[in-house]
Each structure stands twice: as C-alpha cells, then as structure tokens.
Amino acid sequence: MMKTVLINGSPKKRLSVSSYLLGIVGLLVKGEVVKEQVRNSGDYERILNSLVDADNVVFGVPLYVDGVPSHMLAFMKEMEKFCVEKKIRLRLYVVSNGGFIEGSQNKALMQIYENFCKHCDFEWHGGVGIGGGVMLNVMRIMFFAYAGLFVLNTITAGLTAALPIFAEQLFVILFFSCAAILYCLRMGFAVNKGAGYGVKFTRILLPSFLFILAADIFFVIISIFQGGIFRGWLKRK
Amino acid sequence: MGDIMKTIIHDLDESYDLLFKKKYENVIFANGKYAPCQGCFGCWTKHPAQCYLKDALQTVCRQIGKAEELIIITENCYGAYSPAVKNVLDRSIGVSTPFSTYRGKQMHHTLRYGRKEKLTIYTYGHITKEEEKTFRYMLERNAINYGFREFEFHYLENLKQLEEME
Ligand SMILES: Cc1cc2nc3c(=O)[nH]c(=O)nc-3n(C[C@H](O)[C@H](O)[C@H](O)COP(=O)(O)O)c2cc1C
Numbered sequence: 001m002m003k004t005v006l007i008n009g010s011p012k013k014r015l016s017v018s019s020y021l022l023g024i025v026g027l028l029v030k031g032e033v034v035k036e037q038v039r040n041s042g043d044y045e046r047i048l049n050s051l052v053d054a055d056n057v058v059f060g061v062p063l064y065v066d067g068v069p070s071h072m073l074a075f076m077k078e079m080e081k082f083c084v085e086k087k088i089r090l091r092l093y094v095v096s097n098g099g100f101i102e103g104s105q106n107k108a109l110m111q112i113y114e115n116f117c118k119h120c121d122f123e124w125h126g127g128v129g130i131g132g133g134v135m136l137n138v139m140r141i142m143f144f145a146y147a148g149l150f151v152l153n154t155i156t157a158g159l160t161a162a163l164p165i166f167a168e169q170l171f172v173i174l175f176f177s178c179a180a181i182l183y184c185l186r187m188g189f190a191v192n193k194g195a196g197y198g199v200k201f202t203r204i205l206l207p208s209f210l211f212i213l214a215a216d217i218f219f220v221i222i223s224i225f226q227g228g229i230f231r232g233w234l235k236r237k
Numbered sequence: 238m239g240d241i242m243k244t245i246i247h248d249l250d251e252s253y254d255l256l257f258k259k260k261y262e263n264v265i266f267a268n269g270k271y272a273p274c275q276g277c278f279g280c281w282t283k284h285p286a287q288c289y290l291k292d293a294l295q296t297v298c299r300q301i302g303k304a305e306e307l308i309i310i311t312e313n314c315y316g317a318y319s320p321a322v323k324n325v326l327d328r329s330i331g332v333s334t335p336f337s338t339y340r341g342k343q344m345h346h347t348l349r350y351g352r353k354e355k356l357t358i359y360t361y362g363h364i365t366k367e368e369e370k371t372f373r374y375m376l377e378r379n380a381i382n383y384g385f386r387e388f389e390f391h392y393l394e395n396l397k398q399l400e401e402m403e
Binding site (some may be wrong): 010011012018062064065066067068069070071073075076077100105107108111112114118119142211212219224226227228231234235237 | 253273275277278279281282283284285286287291296298302303314315316317318319320321323324326327330331335337338339343344345347349350365367368370371374375378379382388
C-alpha cells in the first residue's frame, strides 16, 4: 500500500493555513496517510522514522521572509542526513502559502525545495505556492461561523428562510478560495499517480488593491484587540 | 539616515564574532541557540517591534531596521540561509509594519525604519550552480521585502577573505 506523509511546517499549534491546505491535499490521497508537524527537534525522530517505508512526502509550509521558515530548514538538514544514510528515496511535493496576495512570491521557496531534492536524491515532483494565505484562513473560519448561524436560523426561522442566506455566504467563500482548493485537490491526484505536478502559483481570487485594503483592515482590528495600535504601532522603536 | 552604519549577522564561531565586534558596532551572532519564530505576529499587533520570546533576539528587528547597511554571512543551505541565520531574519519582521503597500509592483509591508542603502550576502560552504541562482534570486526578493536600494552577492571560497572585509 502506498504511504504518504504530510508534514506541516507551520509553528502554529492550531488553525495554521498549512494544516488546512495539507488537509485538502490529503482528502483524495489513497493508501496510508500520516499527518505530522515539525515544531522543534523533539519531533524529528518520530517523523524521520515514519519516512522509512513512505513513498511520498508532502510539505505544507508557510512562506517566511521569501523562503523556508528556519525551524523547517533545520529539520530538512536532518532529513537529508537520515534519508541519504538509510537510502530512503521519496517523491516530494510542496504546498506553500504566503500572506501577500501574489502566489509567485513563493518562487524562491520552491527552488529551495528543488535543490533539497537533489541533495537527498528525491524525486522533485513540484508544488503549488498560494498567495493570500491569511485570508484563506479567515474564509475557513467564517465557513464554520456561517454554518453555525445557518443551524440557528433553521431552528428559529425554518429551512426555506435560512438556506438562501447560507448558500450565498457559501458561494462568496468558495469563490475567493476555489483556485487554492482546486490546486490542492489536483495535487492529491498527482500524488496518487506518483506523477509530477509541476510548479504552480495561485491565490485568493481578489484584485490586489482590494486585498491590501482587506489586509489593512484585518490588522487594524487585530491590533486594536491586542493593543499594539496604542503602543506605537507604526513608530520607530 | 539610519542610526547605525552597518549591522552584521553571521553564523561563524566565537573567534570570528570577536573579530567582527572589534570592527563593527553592531554584530549579531546567529549561534543556532535561539528559539524560532512562532508566527504569532505579536511583533506587529501586540508589542510593536518586540518579540514575545525573551532572549537576545527579542528586539533584534530594531538593530536591523536602524542600520543603513546589512551584511549577512551565512553557510549555504539549499540556496538559502543557514537555519541559524534564517532564524534571526524570521524573528525580525518587526522591521516592517502590519500595513501593506506596493513595492517592486507587488504587495509588501510598509517599512518601520524606511528604506535602506544596501544588503550584502557572503555565503560559504558547498554550493551548486542552481543553488547560487536560487540564492541570488532570493536576495533580490529579500532586498525588495526589506526595502534595500542595492544588494550584492558574494561567494567565499575561503573564510580568510573575511579578515580583509571592510
Ligand atoms: C516571520 C514571518 C515572515 C513572513 N514572511 C512572509 C513573506 O516574505 N511573504 C509572504 O507572502 N508572507 C510572509 N509571511 C506570512 C505567512 O506566510 C502567512 O501568515 C501564512 O499564512 C502563515 O501560514 P501558517 O498559518 O501555515 O503558519 C510571514 C510570516 C511570518 C510570521
């Protein structure tokens, strides 16, 4: 049976975009699917051992400063040593996401993974770089909020009243997120076939000037709640 | 103008650290002992330009942001910075603000400390042709992200070359 290890490279314990995207990739992947997360060196041994009999690895990583987060680079160096020594050959796929709207800002990150594959003698099977990751996450969270409201609405006002509202909300969410979701699902197909996926970029389907406006509003709200806006938000420190 | 002329980030050893500290006012030794960024954005939204992790990198973004020139000396790792150096960079996104703008025709954050002169990378260790291409490309991207007007890439055949660095 084919074994695929999904490795989440976000440091966040909960609600990371990377875990969301890996979840979508994993939906259609056949065979044994193992989910892992690298947060510190304590995770290495467990994850490396799960690679021994694996066929595919899918990394889900956030874009940090135009590249791979440092804790992930540290893990990759260990993974290289381990896999070269044990002659483990894998097919590698990557799904990455950045906060900025342009998916192509993930390009350097993809090259880093391609270089990594050469060191490890892995098959570089490509990846997708997604722009607007934070908004993707907001959409996901809103889905659950809307679903909750839908249930409440159905109880109080009946299904015929509640359904059109929910359908519209669902449409908006799916509209903005659909490219990212479809690209991830397609990666699942490629994994099943053991085929190359190529390097692709996609994004939240919103024009960038509107996205920037949305991002600014988002950070103002968060910074009011967390207080940063009153502590020299934009000032030199 | 920045308050500091040059800031240096390196991942070498104690002896190089001492050598640099004699020459430059602001040296950050990426010794690989610091905790990585937790991705919380607190350095933007909660306590601007300060990390919640209380170690020597807590306000490292200020040291980087105030410098006119940033010099990074790093071992090559797949065409990118070594994990130790990358950690310093990840922990320093407080150099920008949470506000967004266009820079280089793409979305980026506005700069807390304004635009800067120059970003220079010296890399050492084994490097392939592809890795050098990746590194140069990433440097260009980083320069836009951090707001540097110029950038330079150098490969060090021999670490001794650093002793003559200005
Ligand atoms: C230290 C740090 C650096 C980042 N650098 C970039 C960047 O260069 N480009 C970008 O588009 N997003 C950048 N981001 C934003 C993250 O990629 C974005 O928030 C992503 O959705 C996080 O994914 P996760 O939830 O899986 O951790 C950065 C975030 C952090 C914390």
